Amino acid sequence: MEFRPGELCAVAVLDELGWESAHLVGFSLGGAVVQRVALRHPERVRTLTTMASVPGDVAGLKALRYIRLGTLAKFARLKFPDTPEGTVAAGVEVARLLASPRRPFDAAATRMAVEANPDGGVHDQEAQSRQIGARWHGPPIDGIDRPLLVLHGEDDPLIKPRAARTIASRVPGARLVPLPRVGHEVPESSWERIVTEIHTLAHAP
Incomplete structure (x- = not known):
């Protein structure tokens, strides 16, 4: 692929x-x-x-030299139910993992943004692996x-x-x-x- x-x-x-x-x-x-x-x-x-x-x-x-594998491992450990609320909760936690640690993370604002545009793809644990392996x-x-x-x-x-x-x-x-x-x-x-x-x-x- x-x-x-x-x-x-x-x-x-x-x-x-x-x-x-x-x-x-x-x-x-x-x-x-x-x-x-x-x-x-x-x-x-x-x-x-x-x-x-x-x-x-x-x-x-060859792409792995540029990827922080520890973050991928954290993604893999995220477990949320495949429900609308689970999708929102997963989206918030993914955003938290990807945010700069040198800025306060605004969970409430992030939740509002995720609720406005929910992404069911956060439940696909193999997505990153497929992209990296392409x-x-x-x-x-x-x-x-x-x-x-x-x-x-x-x-x-x-x-x-x-x-x-x-x-x-x-x-x-x-x-x-x-x-x-x-x-x-x-x-x-x-x-x-x-x-x-x-x-x-x-x-x-």
């Missing part, structure tokens, strides 16, 4: 919108997807931003020739910051921006910085 379907879905969205190209932003697995879109469909990409992502051309066991048969990310911004939380408890450094070092002209007090998440405290960085990339001469 590889991430080709995600890449095709991204291109299909552009087709449906009638857009020839766009500024792409991908978080976590989405970051790998937008890297792969830039490799296989460069004419559809104006700029790309990855956040909390591994290099788009790593797969299988294969990639495309070109290396060194071939990305679009402006690239690499964002990564300094406190990411799931994807090691070395993943961001690797991406930035391998893609010509890429710019790395570490985000302090940010985990594997997009907290409100980071929104202004993230938006500013993406805006600057999109409007660079």
Whole structure:
């Protein structure tokens, strides 16, 4: 299995919108997807931003060097009933595991957000393993020739910051921006910085 379907879905969205190209932003697995879109469909990409992502051309066991296995183990130990309330409780605990330990965790606000958009996928204990084990048969990310911004939380408890450094070092002209007090998440405290960085990339001469 590889991430080709995600890449095709991204291109299909552009087709449906009638857009020839766009500024792409991908978080976590989405970051790998937008890297792969830039490799296989460069004419559809104006700029790309990855956040909390591994290099788009790593797969299988090679991806494990960038993953904090202790966090995956904590995910595996989460047990909640497969009910609406269990889904909400699981979502809150997953968010807690992925948050920066250097910021207070607002369980009440998180619960409200999860209740507004419940995700039954939190019960799929094999999801991370399937994603990590997926294969990639495309070109290396060194071939990305679009402006690239690499964002990564300094406190990411799931994807090691070395993943961001690797991406930035391998893609010509890429710019790395570490985000302090940010985990594997997009907290409100980071929104202004993230938006500013993406805006600057999109409007660079």
